Amino acid sequence: MSRTLRRRSTIAASLALVASLALSACGGSDSGSSAVPPSAGGGGDDALQEVYDNAPVAEAAALLSDSTMAAIRERGVLRVAAALDAPLLSQQDPSNPDDIQGFDIDLAKMLAIYIIGEPNIEVVPPASETREALLTNGTVDVVFNTYTITEERAEQISFAGPYFVSGLAVAVAADNEDIAGIDDLGGRTVIVGANTPAVTAVPEQQPTAEVVSFATDPQCVQALTQGRGDAYVQDYTLLAADAESNDGIKVVGQPFTEEAYGIGLPPNDPDFKDFVNDWLEQIYADGSWAAVFDATLGTVGDGSTPEPPAIGSVPGS
Amino acid sequence: MSALVDAWPQLLSGLGTTVFVLVTSAVGALVLGTLVTVARVSPVPVLRAAAFGYVQVLVNVPLLALLLLAVFALPDAGLIAPLVTTAIVVLTVYEAAYVAEALRSGINTVSRGQVEAARALGFTLAQTLRLVVVPQAARTVVQPLGNVLIALLMNTALTATVGVVELTSATNKVNLVQAQPIPIFGAAGLVYMALALVIGLGAGRIEKRVAIRR
Numbered sequence: 001m002s003r004t005l006r007r008r009s010t011i012a013a014s015l016a017l018v019a020s021l022a023l024s025a026c027g028g029s030d031s032g033s034s035a036v037p038p039s040a041g042g043g044g045d046d047a048l049q050e051v052y053d054n055a056p057v058a059e060a061a062a063l064l065s066d067s068t069m070a071a072i073r074e075r076g077v078l079r080v081a082a083a084l085d086a087p088l089l090s091q092q093d094p095s096n097p098d099d100i101q102g103f104d105i106d107l108a109k110m111l112a113i114y115i116i117g118e119p120n121i122e123v124v125p126p127a128s129e130t131r132e133a134l135l136t137n138g139t140v141d142v143v144f145n146t147y148t149i150t151e152e153r154a155e156q157i158s159f160a161g162p163y164f165v166s167g168l169a170v171a172v173a174a175d176n177e178d179i180a181g182i183d184d185l186g187g188r189t190v191i192v193g194a195n196t197p198a199v200t201a202v203p204e205q206q207p208t209a210e211v212v213s214f215a216t217d218p219q220c221v222q223a224l225t226q227g228r229g230d231a232y233v234q235d236y237t238l239l240a241a242d243a244e245s246n247d248g249i250k251v252v253g254q255p256f257t258e259e260a261y262g263i264g265l266p267p268n269d270p271d272f273k274d275f276v277n278d279w280l281e282q283i284y285a286d287g288s289w290a291a292v293f294d295a296t297l298g299t300v301g302d303g304s305t306p307e308p309p310a311i312g313s314v315p316g317s
Numbered sequence: 318m319s320a321l322v323d324a325w326p327q328l329l330s331g332l333g334t335t336v337f338v339l340v341t342s343a344v345g346a347l348v349l350g351t352l353v354t355v356a357r358v359s360p361v362p363v364l365r366a367a368a369f370g371y372v373q374v375l376v377n378v379p380l381l382a383l384l385l386l387a388v389f390a391l392p393d394a395g396l397i398a399p400l401v402t403t404a405i406v407v408l409t410v411y412e413a414a415y416v417a418e419a420l421r422s423g424i425n426t427v428s429r430g431q432v433e434a435a436r437a438l439g440f441t442l443a444q445t446l447r448l449v450v451v452p453q454a455a456r457t458v459v460q461p462l463g464n465v466l467i468a469l470l471m472n473t474a475l476t477a478t479v480g481v482v483e484l485t486s487a488t489n490k491v492n493l494v495q496a497q498p499i500p501i502f503g504a505a506g507l508v509y510m511a512l513a514l515v516i517g518l519g520a521g522r523i524e525k526r527v528a529i530r531r
Binding site for chain 1: 389393397400477478479480486489492493496
């Protein structure tokens with residue numbers, strides 16, 4: 001090849017390489033997305049839009065100078081660790097990555113409105129093992145991820161709330177008539193999610209049950225319908241959402257444990273914890289919490305709206 | 318540290334499953350890989366093409382995709398087996414491709430003269446391969462095969478994502494309650510390192526013993 005041709009083709013090749021790296025970098029950064037409130041797309045969304053419009057905003061005096069909340073307001077965006085694939089709790093719309101809907105994420109947006117005035121959030125999907133690390137090293141400000149309050153976790157980070165009380169329940173294949181609840185699971189094969197409280201709760205209640213765990217909720221449901229286990233034990237809200245979208249499984253019995261969800265906060269920050277708890281009190285009192293529940297989790301229940309739990313009522317919160 | 322001591326039986330059971338999966342898949346991969354290499358160097362074009370296709374497909378598909386396919390998609394086609402069995406089969410099939418490539422490079426180091434001499438002595442193809450070529454080839458690639466086995470050890474950790482309760486999965490479960498990932502996962506990492514050292518040093522020792530001095 002002549003020298004000019006070789007030089008041109010080298011330049012072209014390096015430009016192509018840089019372009020492809022830049023494009024792949026663009027593609028890779030969609031793990032952090034800023035969500036906008038869902039535009040009118042049905043009754044539930046209209047109701048939520050009204051809730052956002054009327055959402056409380058913190059008074060300037062509440063944002064103590066040099067505090068976490070002042071820093072968040074300064075930054076203009078609330079960093080939230082939340083799932084992208086939890087139906088009714090925090091579900092990203094695949095055709096519109098900016099649109100994430102659900103109970104957890106709507107509460108996060110309302111917290112952002114309370115601090116900043118706008119529902120500007122940046123979502124970082126965590127793995128269950130990394131939630132504490134994300135809080136302690138400051139990658140996220142809060143965790144809204146069906147984060148069960150336990151004393152071991154409370155030793156490392158702080159919890160605000162609880163903001164919801166759920167429990168573990170049992171789902172079986174739709175044509176299974178033998179199992180009516182946790183008491184019938186002795187000696188059976190039970191599917192659980194890999195990093196959920198069910199991993200310890202099932203052996204406690206039924207020591208003879210054989211426990212098989214899979215990484216994600218869709219995998220567990222698939223395993224149940226394919227017959228790898230007799231039952232699937234998971235949080236009641238998740239099971240209800242799964243049963244709603246999948247006729248092959250059904251929920252049997254009532255929740256047999258009490259799991260209180262809390263908002264994960266960075267450790268050693270009592271001002272921020274008091275601030276967030278104040279906000280929770282406000283949305284419990286003015287009905288916004290109930291409205292968000294009705295628009296999300298309430299759509300698959302029996303229509304009743306639970307009472308918000310008492311703040312600080314669970315050890316660790 | 319107390320978290321590790323309390324959960325000792327669980328972690329030991331997980332380690333047992335890891336070692337069981339490792340040894341079974343290693344033996345299977347070595348056998349299957351040898352067969353694939355033999356097909357690859359055979360004079361039959363169909364066998365050569367099939368072996369080439371097998372290796373190219375399997376080294377270019379991520380192991381996680383294969384595991385998810387085998388565990389979650391095959392049952393819909395009617396092929397359902399216990400999780401550990403499925404994991405061993407997938408690991409065997411996957412690592413056999415790497416064993417085949419390593420062995421093929423070994424076969425390329427055996428000089429033509431050896432094959433010609435064997436033919437001159439009246440050996441059949443099977444005898445040539447069995448008595449002359451593969452023994453010499455295998456003795457030159459002991460260290461690369463050791464590396465493939467170390468990769469296999471690390472890949473057993475991947476089966477945790479499809480429900481096999483081996484060391485990584487057991488460690489994860491312990492950490493779920495204790496929420497002390499650094500000492501717990503650090504300890505699991507040290508165990509994997511120790512196993513990899515055993516394989517690596519073993520391969521080194523075997524290589525010294527069977528090296529061909531020309």
